[in-house]
Amino acid sequence: MLAEKPTQTLSTEIIKGDAVFTLLADEWDPLVEKSMTHTPFQYLSYQKAWWDHLQPENSELNTVVVRDNGELIGIACLYVMGDLIHFNGCVEETDYLDIITAEENAEMVWTAVFNTLCSSEYPDWELLELCNVPAESPSRSIIPKLADQQSYTFAETVNEVCPIIDLPATFDEYLAQIDGKQRREIRRKLRRANGAGAELVIIGPEDDIDEAVDDFLALLRKSTFEKRDWLTDGRCAMFHDAAKAAMEAGILQLLFMEVNGRKAATLFNFDYDGRIWVYNSGLDPEAFGNLSLGVVLTAKAIELAIENGRKDFDFLRGDEIYKYRFGAKDTYIYRLNVTRCDQ
Template sequence: MKVESVLELEVYTQANAFDKLKHEWNDLLIRSQANTIFNTWEWHSTWWNIYRPGDLWIVICRDNSGKLIGIAPWFIDQGRVVRFIGCEDVTDYLDLIIDKKHIDIVLGHLANFLKENCAMYDHLDLCNIPAASSTLEKLPHLLQNNLFEVRTIRQDVCPIIEVPPTWEEYLQSLDKKQRHEIRRKLRRAEGVPDKIEWYTVDSSQNIQVEIERFFLLMAASDENKQLFLQNEAHKAFFRHMIPLVFEKGWLRLNFLTINDEPTAAYLNFVYDNQLLIYNSGLKIENYGHLSPGILLLVNNIQYAIDQGYKVVDFLRGNETYKYRMGGKDTEIFKLSAWCKQDG
């Protein structure tokens, strides 16, 4: 049944908003175009509880029956800028969460709301919006009709693999050189006397111990990652978020060991029939010649094929290895807007 008008807009400015919306949030997310792990109640509530970089400003829309049909998960930072909760260091995709049947009416109400309340902020800066989002397509025009100056820019790329049915078809999709390299590395690993094994964290392991093991490998792999982990808030976010998504069945945290020594790790998520390659760790001092990071990544891609997932998503960033493994660019955008005062 088409909604002719929205019963009400509600604004939440206190952290207990997440408790109040917990049982409706993910149900709406599944009905929206924004259905990614990064827009789940688990991700948003954890991010806000850890970082809290401003004043919460969640705006929700309900239809005439009281059903939740829209969430604008915003906050206003200390510079009076409206941002998405989650933006942007640890989060790859963000968007308004709107029931697909009611996108136009909800966006219209939100645009009007932003106009009516523009004294509360200086501008909007909404990051990590996927190229296919209706927000990106429709909200700029609605804001311009409300006398906003609007700008959208390409922010980053998220390379993906559209997963074929078989491993052999995947290899054939790569260029000849890369196909040869993968086969060569797999043969080399099979031919050495070293004991190479991998495992995926499950209920038989202590999840907090495995998180700390991942931190060690993550810090060892890259100076930037080491610097990132020096921020205690980042580590706190992971320590809280990972068990939550583990309980939901969305976590795929796996390790490659060589001679029982943890050497490579991938922190991935499984959500909506996709494998999301989120972060990694690598210690190559003794075993770099065996390419442990590539071996574990290949194992994850094989897993996605075996499970029949539709996409392997490498998420934000144009690192070379993503393209060598068959990644093709998708794009995310930033939407910025400034409210012009009437007259």
Template sequence: YIIEIKNKDQTIGIFPFYLYKRTLAGMSIYVLKPIGSGESDYLTPVISKKYATEVTLQSVFSRLHEEKKTWDYIDWGEIPENSFLDTVLRKQSYLGKLLFKRKKSDICPFINFTDNSDDFKIKLNKNLMKEIIKKDRRLKKEGKLVFSIVQSDQEIEPIMNTFFTFHCERWSNTDTPSKYRNKEERDYAIRTAKNLFKSNLLHLAYLKYNNEIIAIDFGMTDGKKLYLYLHAINIKYKKYSVGQLLTYYLIEHAFKEGYQIVDFLRGDEDYKKKWGTDENFNVKYMIFNQSIKSKILYTLYKIRHSKTFNQPFILKRISYLATEDK
């Protein structure tokens, strides 16, 4: 279910959805979701900067309204709070053609360098800084520690292959083994990295110690923001906290290069807070049309997510009844 927006013969926007069917109380319900739902940290459409974003989005929702017989609701999550998409969707909700419900979902920690601080270190956890300085000095005393960023297409595959090795070793004896054991996943990641590089969006960085790679970060950048997507470490050097060391070098690099944001992406893990992060949220939109079925679903959704429905005693009763049914 791909929506393409054109100005004459030129594509100015692509909205990749997929349509699937679910059943509720014997009723077939057709749901639209963006491709990548559940897997992506952020889900925003591809829109040309040469054209007014709001106008492009309005044309999309006009088309969705015209085709309302093909879908019952849209489930669109992973939208960055206060992003252009969030802002436009809020405006669309007042137009009355479609029914919107918005709620916050995942926390997305980030470091903001636009607060005029002359030293990013003042925001970092003091104990973390002491540990980093200690490990950094120890490694440099015993050998040569070098921070590098991939600069050529030829570097990508060997660095990524080392990344896969580290990632598989790290998660080999856990309940969540690395997806990179699968050749298809490895090939896909390499293709993605190369395509990102061609578009000047790849930020593949690593630490070398005495000419041996000890940590790798597979990240992205748009020139203003650095996205820390996934890292892997050489477990032989685990006692040196090389993952934290690499993160520190990445933050320092971003600060010196004039980046505005270092984005840790979604997830409120405790380790992210130690880096002096602020919090942003992803938001989720449930969008319903004006058909009878969709209005019923809209009403049920509002009831399910109301404060009254979510009182502990009601949830406990529902849980008890569900147990009885079994």
């Protein structure tokens, strides 16, 4: 059986719609900072930006809040769409998702949330589909037990990989640990870019963040036809909101490579909790193509991360070959499905 505190100390509440972001404004982020899964994607500003601009059609936010003697100990920010339940943020734009709670409260909070989902107070559903749950999350062991107690069907699959570089103490040590051919290529491309006057530009609080994000989006559009088509008005608005909030919180790392004042490559990263999270990138393939500025910018971002004492460089979702050329190793995120058998 799952561990529980005496039920009289716990209370649960269902908050419908985006009012949850206002009602929990003072409590949300402090809980994230204690949570078992705390990434930039759990913070209120990101969660609100995603819902404001990317909520699916015909969906409704139904957040389950758990308190222990009045203290907020759990947030399950979920939306219902037809007979499906998803984490808010699922699936394309958000690389890590999970319930928001401290690890020591995870079983108790998930039990309270699950009981609420199975009650008549929560909208009817047939499939609980939780995407992008990190490999180390306790949710992966708790949810199957809860499903079994209700005689529901549980299934877990690998959703995607998130390649990560474990960063050493120096950039020279980093280069020494990657493939020799790639090491020589990086050094050659860095020398060529430096010789051409390519400069790394780091956007700071003194810069015009809206203009910088527009520059980033312009390069993202030019990267590939797929990125151009993916970049809807809603995603553009979300990038703007997320960038402003991250800059205010001190966790935005927006980088450009410039040659003669012309921006040619960009990275939109989060710098949080000792890790660089590479959220998206852009490149003008027609600008200084001989300089390989996308490769140069990634190498400089890794060098900057090491100089700043960061421990990990997370490329986030996707198995693109360039990530492995930089020495990244796969980690996994999972999709957890619970199918009700009583519907």
